[in-house]
Amino acid sequence: MAMFMDVHSLGGPVPLAEAAKxxxxxxxxxxxxxxxxxxxxxxxxxxxxxCLIEAPDAEAAVSVxxxxxxxxxxxxxxxxxxx
Numbered sequence: 001m002a003m004f005m006d007v008h009s010l011g012g013p014v015p016l017a018e019a020a021k022x023x024x025x026x027x028x029x030x031x032x033x034x035x036x037x038x039x040x041x042x043x044x045x046x047x048x049x050x051c052l053i054e055a056p057d058a059e060a061a062v063s064v065x066x067x068x069x070x071x072x073x074x075x076x077x078x079x080x081x082x083x
Contacts, residue, residue, distance in 0.1 A: 006073035010047035025068035
């Protein structure tokens, strides 16, 4: 499996509670796509959410977001963890 970091730009402030709700929906959906949504970070003022996902491919990560809540990422990057 590969690791991905995606970026959602929501165009305005995003409450942390709303991001948590979306992440919970991702967790409830991820198993159908063989994905593991590990962590997320929020820049509330800038309206950005960053998700770290282990998945078979980027399309699986996109499919989880699409089914869970419809908030699709603007960008998704394959990443490798450094030490």
